Amino acid sequence: MSSKAIVCRCEDVTLDDVEHTIAIGYRSVEEVKRYTGLGTGPCQGKECMVHAALLCARASGAPPETIAPFTSRPPVAAAPLRIFAAAEKDDDDQAQR
């Protein structure tokens, strides 16, 4: 087992990965997400986004309140696709009526 400090557990993104990303010039949470894949796993950033934001703020010297989160997209919690399939079917029924 090698030594790693993990920022994003879902996607195995390490502190080194995030620091490297910031060092090559990406300074926003959205950019760090796109470059490292952080925040794209099952938890969708619930554990890593604030760490990424604070690391970005520290690196850029920007006041925290100017740092934006990445966009939150549905669903916020994991849900089986079948529940949406059922909603879709209702839409079709309505269209046919």
Place this chain on the structure above:
Amino acid sequence: MPSSDLRLPHPPRGAPVTLRFEGRDLPACEGESVAVALYASGERVLSRSVKYHRPRGFFCLDGHCGACLMRVGGKPNIKACLTPVKDGLAVERQNAFPSGGFDVLAAADFFFSSGMDHHTMMTSPRALNAVMQKVVRQLGGLGRLPDERPGGPPPLPAVSVRHVEVAVVGGGPAGLAAAATLARAGREVLLVDEQDRPGGSYLAHPSFGVPAADRAADEARAAGVELISRAAAISWFPEDAPKPGAPPGLLAVYTQAGLLELTADRYLYATGAYDQNALFIDNDRPGVLAARAVGRLLSRFGILPGERPLVLGAGPYAQALASALENAGAQVTRVDGIETRLLAAKGHSWVRAAELLAPGAKRAHRVRCDLIAVAALPAPASELPRQHGVPVELRPQGGGFACVVDADGASAIPKVFAAGDVTGFKGPEAARTQGERAGLALARSFS
């Protein structure tokens, strides 16, 4: 790693049931989640991580971190911490070859000891790139497809549509207090909570625990609040209307009965806060748990989480947890994380020690421990209000991106309120007070 039953004698337990864990029978009690029952029996490695195949156990015990995904009842990627035990339920580890205990793919952790950059991997020579893609495909992915069901897939669950006066999301201290206040003022309130038992952060706090959670839920129900458990609000869809001709905007709620399309005259987000980890070496080791997960094990489930726990953190919660663990008979090491720093967790499939750096010391020293409870500030769970247009602000003292609201919980979006830890972490007592105040303001907003 302790292997005997860690259930403490005192709190009354549900009826005994038996889990089928990888072909073995494991004792459990009704009211426990799969993750809790496995922990109580000493089974700690639940899966392997997606890229480096590092051993993983649960972290938050609250349905948020995604660290507890297992194959349950033949279905992959089920959160073991949110799944109640049932007699005969089949539970397996996932993402490990040939088994969760031993994983040959963990070699990835050695090969890529300084990290795996998929960008540079893609620019390497073509032949090598092709090989790497195969390796990565072997390593990647979460779980295997579900078992085939005899007779094909079950019918799709029904979609229900409802409109209420006030929709409250989250059944913790703030949500329950606001809902009860509103119902007493004569309002129709529907509260949805994703956990199997209402109470939220009360259930994780040794000074509150089950009695406070039950009291708050009973008061809300007695006032007339309709409370649905295991109902996760998963999205705010601003463009969708529940019915043709209705104004756009609906809250999608995943309930055990299927999808609920919910609309309301007023919305209150009391979604709480997510447990956070601290950034030290091997902070993902099984046995590094969110302090509130340790609090839940102890206060809600009556399980002694460890005999030599280390509690990391300087705040009031770390203090309360450390005392409660000591009272339960544990030998606690406290590390504030400011003066004395935690550098690394030691141990392979379970934590055995921690490497600390004392103030002024040149070299690190080790302390033995069988658990690291990380009491970092929880981060406001502000995704749903963000989807609903509520502005947020990064507040390091509030744990993360907090909803911006006034003293009554009103946001910049008309008819949308937020209260409790989602407006900046504040703990159960202050969250309850803020919830009550938001409830009064919401009640006034109708007249």
